Each structure stands twice: as C-alpha cells, then as structure tokens.
Amino acid sequence: MTQLQRRRIPDAAVARLPVYLQILNNLLATKVSRFSSDELAALAGVNAAKVRKDLSYLGSYGTRGVGYEVTYLIHQIKRELGLMREWNVVVVGAGNLGCALAKFGGFTPRGFPVVGICDNDPKKIGQAVGQLTVFDVRNLQKVVSEFDVTIGAITTSTTSAQAAADALVDAGITSILNFAPIVLATPSSVSVRNVDLGVELQILSYYEQMRSEQHAPVG
C-alpha cells in the first residue's frame, strides 16, 4: 500500500454521515447556507462534540466562530461516502419487496439506480416490473459485468437468501443489502448490511417491556 491508503473514518462515524447528509440537503432546500455543530447536533439528535469530531474526519472544513457551509459540507460528505458517482444496484428476488424496490424510483436520484431484477422462478422471469424485466438469476454474472453493478439487494425468501448471496458473490458483487432474516455466510471481502424489520420490532419490544416493568415492577 502506498501509505495509509486514506485517513480511516471510524465505523460509527461512517454510519452517521448519511444522516448528516440528509439533514444538510433539507437545510439546503430551506435556503439555509450555514450551520453550527450545535444546530446540526440538535437536528440529528446527537451531541455537538460528536458532530464536530465526525466532520473533522473529513478534514477541517469549518470556520471557527462561524460554522460550516451547507453546500461545501454536502460536497465533502458526498466525496467521502463515494457519492460522486452512481452505484448500480441489482435486486435478487422478484417478490413484493423486490418489485417495490425496482419500481420505487427514489434511489436513482440518490445515486443508486436499480438496473436489474432477477429471480429463479420461471413464472416470474420475463415479467415486467416498472421499467425492468425480470431476468433469470443464472444470467446474473452477465448482467453484473455488463452494467457494472456493485451492490446486490437480496429480497428472496429466507430459504433462498443464501443461494442468492452465493450467486451475487460469484457474479463479482462486493456489497450486499440483505432483507432476509438470516445471517449470510460471505467472504470477508464482501460488505453486508442487514435490514430485518423483525429484529427492529423485537428491539423496540425489549425497551417497551423495560418501561412497563419500571412502572409496575413485580418480581
């Protein structure tokens, strides 16, 4: 490696940058041109020192006594997150969720166009989903290289999810967004992020129960 390849940003901070970006885009829409770490902290629901530290990983882009420039910060966060280019997404699994993702155009403006959707069910292959046509998962590799796809979204049933992951990895995908409630086995070189509503609900349930026990504590 040439050097420390780049100033490494802590994982916890990386997960917050998209939230800041979202807020800054909203500020931009309301014609705000400057903000302080205190303001952003309030909007993001975090500590102001954390905001400053997070932003300092990008470089020193604030002005003491003044604050940060909205447009400039947006640019810097985008650069750091790799949002200066588009990242093509392919969906595996043409069920309700998969089709909803494919039809939902909301990711294209944010830099993540869904360029394909596939399935292994012959009845689904060939069907139209929004602008796309469901293709055979066996052609995944071809589509991935043709469209230069880097991100795969798994929206299959739980039972097919691991096979879908294997297919994506074989096809050369290195980032996976997994909606199936299962822990995927993948090479360590592949990034996986899980979105499992059941897990989220259960976490809420825990804290909900905590509260109710606090009010009516019984042994």
Next chain:
Amino acid sequence: MTQLQRRRIPDAAVARLPVYLQILNNLLATKVSRFSSDELAALAGVNAAKVRKDLSYLGSYGTRGVGYEVTYLIHQIKRELGLMREWNVVVVGAGNLGCALAKFGGFTPRGFPVVGICDNDPKKIGQAVGQLTVFDVRNLQKVVSEFDVTIGAITTSTTSAQAAADALVDAGITSILNFAPIVLATPSSVSVRNVDLGVELQILSYYEQMRSEQHAPVG
C-alpha cells in the same frame, strides 16, 4: 423505583439477541436440540465469547461441558425481549410500503400483528388493504386505546413523517419504527428506530469506495 428494576442488558447485546433468536428458531426447525457458544457464534458471525457474554445477561442457562438447550434458550430470549405477549402495531401512511406492511402477514406469527393502517388522504381513507380498512389519522388515538397499540410504523412521505410522529406520540404510542428518511423529534421517553435504505446504501458505498481506492490508490 423498587431497585435496579432489573439486570440491565447493554444496548449492543440487546441488538444481537433477536439475531440469536432467529438462528435458534432455525436450529429448532432442523431438529437440533443443543448447541455450543462456538456453533451459535459461527452461525451469527460473531465471537464465541461475545455469545456467551450476551447469553449470560439472561442468566446462567447453559450447562458447562455441554452447551445450551435450544428450546429453553428460545424461551429465555423471548422472555427477556418481551416476546411472551403480542405487541400490536399501527401503520401510519397507506402508500406502497405501508400497504405492503399491512398485507404482509409475516409479523403476526412473530408477535407483532398489524391491527390498523391510517392516512390523512381522504381518497385513501376507507379503502381496503388486506384484511384492514384505511382509517383517518385523526382517529388514531381511539384506535390506539381500543386495540392497545404500542408500536407505530411511519411509512408516510418525508414531509408528513414528523406530523405522523406527533400524532403517534399524542395517541400514546411509545415505540416508533420510522421508514422516512428524516430524524424525528420525539420525547426522550419514546423509542425510535430508523430504517432508511438510502442510509444503508450510502454506508455500503463508503466501504465500496474504500476498497476501490485501496486497489488503485491515486492522490
């Protein structure tokens, strides 16, 4: 408070318990009756010591030299997460996602039945969504108390999300699952969990970019 209200489980561990539970349910389905921390760790993709420590927060339910009993552990995790009862969910926002959630029956068997869906659009109110009928968001409070709802899912547009949150809080909801890409302002007594696919994609994008820069490092 009577006492330390209960042995408090670290947040990081709480977030992993649902994952363990998922895996244990799968083990149960494959007739496995016992497991070791090593096995569960491999399936969950974490360290074995972490598994043991996480499970130890529930109590000492393992047997040294042997391992843990699947059914017993499932019971204990469910108890701790508050899954011995059902938690009714109401959906605010009858768009694509909201309707999908309402129709998707997959949460009922996991203890989170969707008992209602509402909207503020007169054109949507009264329409059927699966077994349910879209009701007016102004009747939220009535529905919440009538069905003893504790969790609200926000699937509105970004612009309506804060109003939806306010309505849920006013109606007495204390847990919110938010799908809108916005940081909600809520009382600290309310738990909020955000599910934002844009954020997830951007996090993937960051690590994807890191990898590509590592391979072709240019200043």
Next chain:
DNA sequence: ATGCCCTAGTGCAGAATTTCACAAACTCGC
C-alpha cells in the same frame, strides 16, 4: 468413584466510542 474432556461463565485488558473542556481562530463592532 475417579479422572479426563469439554464448554459455560467471567475477570481483565485492550479497543472503540463518546463526551468534556479548552485553546485556537475567526467575525464584528468600535
């Protein structure tokens, strides 16, 4: 019964993250 083997449970050290607190530095008014 005894001893070996295995695995849970856990103290502790190290890593990661959060938060504090303050110096550095910029703007503005005079």
Next chain:
DNA sequence: GCGAGTTTGTGAAATTCTGCACTAGGGCAT
C-alpha cells in the same frame, strides 16, 4: 487595531464494547 463574543478542532478523560484467557463445573468412560 483591539477586545468581546462565537464556534471549531482536538487532546484527554470517561464510558462502552470486545475478546482473550482462565476458572468452574458438569458429563462420560472406565
């Protein structure tokens, strides 16, 4: 130009989380 008022950037402390490494203790073969 200078001082007052702000707000960033960041060492350092505090907290939380992780993972090692070892102890405790149950099962099983003999």
